Amino acid sequence: MTSNTLPSNQLKLSAEQKYQDELQRLQEQDKGRKPQGWKLSAHAVRRFILGDATLDIQKKFYGDDALVDRALVTLMGNQGLMLVGEPGTAKSMLSELFSTAISGSSQYTVQGTAGTTEDHIKYSWNYALLLAEGPSEKSLIASPIFHAMRQGHIARFEEITRCPAEIQDVLVSLLSEKQMMIPEMGQDYSLYAQQGFNIIATANLRDRGVHEMSSALKRRFNFETVKPIQDRAFEIELVQLQLKQQLAELHSELQIKLPVIELLVTIFNELRTGQSLQGANLKTPDAVMSTAEAVNIAHAAGLQAIYLGDGVLRAENIAQQLLGVVFKDNPDDVKRLKYYIDTVAKERARQDSDWKAFYQAAREF
Ligand SMILES: Nc1ncnc2c1ncn2[C@@H]1O[C@H](COP(=O)(O)OP(=O)(O)OP(=O)(O)O)[C@@H](O)[C@H]1O
Ligand SMILES: [Mg+2]
Numbered sequence: 001m002t003s004n005t006l007p008s009n010q011l012k013l014s015a016e017q018k019y020q021d022e023l024q025r026l027q028e029q030d031k032g033r034k035p036q037g038w039k040l041s042a043h044a045v046r047r048f049i050l051g052d053a054t055l056d057i058q059k060k061f062y063g064d065d066a067l068v069d070r071a072l073v074t075l076m077g078n079q080g081l082m083l084v085g086e087p088g089t090a091k092s093m094l095s096e097l098f099s100t101a102i103s104g105s106s107q108y109t110v111q112g113t114a115g116t117t118e119d120h121i122k123y124s125w126n127y128a129l130l131l132a133e134g135p136s137e138k139s140l141i142a143s144p145i146f147h148a149m150r151q152g153h154i155a156r157f158e159e160i161t162r163c164p165a166e167i168q169d170v171l172v173s174l175l176s177e178k179q180m181m182i183p184e185m186g187q188d189y190s191l192y193a194q195q196g197f198n199i200i201a202t203a204n205l206r207d208r209g210v211h212e213m214s215s216a217l218k219r220r221f222n223f224e225t226v227k228p229i230q231d232r233a234f235e236i237e238l239v240q241l242q243l244k245q246q247l248a249e250l251h252s253e254l255q256i257k258l259p260v261i262e263l264l265v266t267i268f269n270e271l272r273t274g275q276s277l278q279g280a281n282l283k284t285p286d287a288v289m290s291t292a293e294a295v296n297i298a299h300a301a302g303l304q305a306i307y308l309g310d311g312v313l314r315a316e317n318i319a320q321q322l323l324g325v326v327f328k329d330n331p332d333d334v335k336r337l338k339y340y341i342d343t344v345a346k347e348r349a350r351q352d353s354d355w356k357a358f359y360q361a362a363r364e365f
Helices: 020-029 042-050 065-076 091-103 127-133 144-151 170-177 215-219 232-253 258-273 291-307 315-325 331-349 353-362
Strands: 080-085 109-111 123-125 140-142 154-158 179-181 190-192 198-204 221-226
Touching (some): 020 091, 091 154, 109 144, 170 179, 232 258, 232 291, 258 353, 291 315, 315 331, 331 353
Parallel strands (some): 080 221, 154 198
């Protein structure tokens, strides 16, 4: 359920709730030309996602400004936008931000699963009403994509490759014809998409092959690969920012030392790339070493420090969370992590007190 007032105990706020003030400021200042059906100009959408100090708009997506520009151009055109990439590279976040800024809502979303059916993409019926009154607008239950077409909004399709290919292909005609036939209501009864309608789909590269996409569908989308953040400084900034946001009010109770965040990001960076900062080769684990996972660890370590410690986020908290959060159940990964601890971390522990604390806690794994 959505509402305009912010429910204080809601676990996660939607982007439109979270950034209500920013969106309002952007709207008030927006003098740029708006594509038809858009709530903001492309310039303003860009500022919403990449930040703007003059309007106090926070930077939300780090590392690839050009991708945001290309995605905006795609969304203005006839093609859908397909965001692909490794897990935890902010594909879903980007699709939420784009749809919020462009349409004012991120809620027209289909979550792709093996059980997704054509009805979830198009429409179904309220059978009691259907029997009583026959097919009508009243007895029709619209899907999120149906709503988005009718209102000229962006619809989101999450994890599209989890759906069987024949179900994915329902999108082919929707994207090329921009209309949805409803034969039950009469041979020529159709829903025509309004200006502003488009689809942003996301797909995880690790799931590719679960259900490949047909070439007909691929042709209807422009693909953008979202890569893990390459720049260490960006990643450090992002982890700090997200940690503060995730802890919300608790944040004031936690003392965060920058070197500890740097240590966390370094560990992720080195294990992800298979190279230490000094150039030594490392074995990369199968586990996902994304920025999103680094934020999860920082969050878990922060909670541990607040509730079970003295309110200071320390390297040993990071060590303790690393195993459970990232190295879930793969014994080979645990060996790879041990190798990292016994070589890279051990060496650094000789000169650095945070690495020493990390090493001493991690050695016990
Ligand atoms: N380049 C980035 N800019 C901003 N946040 C990022 C970036 N890369 C990763 N993140 C982090 O990832 C989180 C969002 O992950 P999200 O769920 O959108 O990833 P995803 O790519 O959809 O993953 P999955 O494939 O598992 O669904 C953000 O909240 C943020 O912490
Ligand atoms: Mg996702």
